[in-house]
Amino acid sequence: MTTSTSNLSMKLLIDTKNKKVLFAEASKDVVDFLFTLLQLPLATVIKLLTKQAAVGSLGNLYSSVENLKHIYWQPNLSKDLILNPTILINSPAISGLLPSSAAISHSKITPKLYRCSNSLGCGSSTVTSAYNSSCAMCRGRMTREANFTATAASNNDSNNNGFVKEVITYMIMDNLLIQPMSTISGITMLNQLNVKDVGVLKETVVQLGMKEGLKLLKASIESEMALTTGLRLLKASMQSKMVLTSVFLKNTKCKKVLFAEASKDVVDFLFTLLQLPLATVIKLLTKEAVVGSMGNLYSSVENLNHDYFQPKRSKDLILNPTILGSSPSISGLLPSSATNHSKITTKLYKCNYCGGTFVTDVYNSKCSTGSCSGRMTTEIYYFKGEARTVDTSGHSNNNNDNGFVKGVITYMIMDDLVIEPMSTISSITMLNRFNIKDVGVLKETVVQLGITEGLKLLKASMESQMVLTSVFLAS
Numbered sequence: 012m013t014t015s016t017s018n019l020s021m022k023l024l025i026d027t028k029n030k031k032v033l034f035a036e037a038s039k040d041v042v043d044f045l046f047t048l049l050q051l052p053l054a055t056v057i058k059l060l061t062k063q064a065a066v067g068s069l070g071n072l073y074s075s076v077e078n079l080k081h082i083y084w085q086p087n088l089s090k091d092l093i094l095n096p097t098i099l100i101n102s103p104a105i106s107g108l109l110p111s112s113a114a115i116s117h118s119k120i121t122p123k124l125y126r127c128s129n130s131l132g133c134g135s136s137t138v139t140s141a142y143n144s145s146c147a148m149c150r151g152r153m154t155r156e157a158n159f160t161a162t163a164a165s166n167n168d169s170n171n172n173g174f175v176k177e178v179i180t181y182m183i184m185d186n187l188l189i190q191p192m193s194t195i196s197g198i199t200m201l202n203q204l205n206v207k208d209v210g211v212l213k214e215t216v217v218q219l220g221m222k223e224g225l226k227l228l229k230a231s232i233e234s235e236m237a238l239t240t241g242l243r244l245l246k247a248s249m250q251s252k253m254v255l256t257s258v259f260l261k262n263t264k265c266k267k268v269l270f271a272e273a274s275k276d277v278v279d280f281l282f283t284l285l286q287l288p289l290a291t292v293i294k295l296l297t298k299e300a301v302v303g304s305m306g307n308l309y310s311s312v313e314n315l316n317h318d319y320f321q322p323k324r325s326k327d328l329i330l331n332p333t334i335l336g337s338s339p340s341i342s343g344l345l346p347s348s349a350t351n352h353s354k355i356t357t358k359l360y361k362c363n364y365c366g367g368t369f370v371t372d373v374y375n376s377k378c379s380t381g382s383c384s385g386r387m388t389t390e391i392y393y394f395k396g397e398a399r400t401v402d403t404s405g406h407s408n409n410n411n412d413n414g415f416v417k418g419v420i421t422y423m424i425m426d427d428l429v430i431e432p433m434s435t436i437s438s439i440t441m442l443n444r445f446n447i448k449d450v451g452v453l454k455e456t457v458v459q460l461g462i463t464e465g466l467k468l469l470k471a472s473m474e475s476q477m478v479l480t481s482v483f484l485a486s
Contacts, residue, residue, distance in 0.1 A: 108224030344465030
């Protein structure tokens with residue numbers, strides 16, 4: 012596995028006249044890294060790039076989760092589910108061009124998983140992150156706790172790690188379209204790029220470490236010239252059915268939303284956006300509508316022939332990543348079919364010897380139970396059930412106990428997605444901050460939120476600092 016001190020390299024063909032990368036020649040390690048970006052949840056992207064550097068209003072949304080006091084959160088629910096979402100990667104030894112999970116996750120809280128309580132039935136053949144949900148195999152309840160461990164795979168052949176095969180050299184275009192390299196395809200590409208004078212072309216080898224990895228991540232989200240921008244060869248041009256109800260106050264003179272008054276369902280939905288992997292965002296918004304070069308990267312995974320992928324490694328691990336999170340009954344403002352294609356989604360493994368409480372997504376890794384010498388090879392399945400909270404008497408509680416934040420409170424959502432509990436005094440103070448002298452220009456409007464508005468909010472949160480205005484006052 013490559014580390015920050017053992018850098019990868021990539022050969023670039025540069026148009027010195029136009030100061031632009033035409034394409035790059037790269038090994039499997041670089042392609043594995045780029046494909047890994049599609050698995051990253053938005054919260055992880057913000058943490059890696061910093062809140063200040065993240066595009067749109069997502070940094071403010073992340074800060075709102077950090078700053079919201081624990082008294083507003085559901086009991087026994089950690090902010091870490093949003094701030095540090097855990098993804099089932101099933102991909103050992105991906106090149107180290109981003110800080111390790113230990114470096115980007117400041118929490119020691121590991122996601123809780125649950126097995127079926129029916130010891131006479133399926134017992135432990137399935138796991139879920141939704142406590143007390145119905146077993147996918149029988150009528151039992153998922154209440155027996157299991158421990159998830161992220162460990163390195165035991166595999167002596169490093170060529171079988173990652174996603175794509177080792178033997179092939181890959182061509183990476185400036186906009187992150189990726190395909191296997193050949194001399195003929197390289198010459199054809201020069202014609203497509205309308206290169207008349209090969210004398211202006213220059214071959215350059217660049218070293219890739221964590222610093223360059225972070226730059227490529229940022230450029231892939233913001234620019235259609237990801238290699239040129241990310242490697243600082245040219246300055247980038249930056250870009251900036253359940254129905255819910257929200258009330259917002261708008262300035263009719265400036266045609267701008269000042270802030271919105273919203274229930275827990277709306278806040279739960281916005282916080283859920285931080286858990287979405289980039290691949291899921293692309294799928295929801297469509298490859299054509301998403302900013303930057305990420306749509307092209309997604310298409311590259313789709314179009315790359317299965318012959319180039321590692322044996323038993325499915326494209327689905329990249330295109331449909333699974334997030335571990337106990338977030339039951341989040342409001343349906345995103346299409347469910349787009350975010351989860353199957354009831355049973357991901358393979359996990361338990362020890363072949365002790366059959367203990369630990370599970371992992373890395374096949375053949377060492378068991379974490381005490382002195383056990385077993386390997387994690389017995390297959391089980393993870394499915395995303397619907398959790399049911401229970402009180403001390405064993406009865407199910409109401410829907411206000413689902414989601415992330417408490418249901419009794421009304422929340423204030425600013426135009427740039429800063430969120431805090433609502434109060435009359437704070438709203439009046441907000442008017443002073445906006446320098447509102449004449450309250451007659453203010454108008455209260457009630458808007459309905461459905462899947463259409465949910466998708467618009469997701470897109471605007473990645474592109475704009477005026478999210479509510481762009482979604483609800485665009486016309």
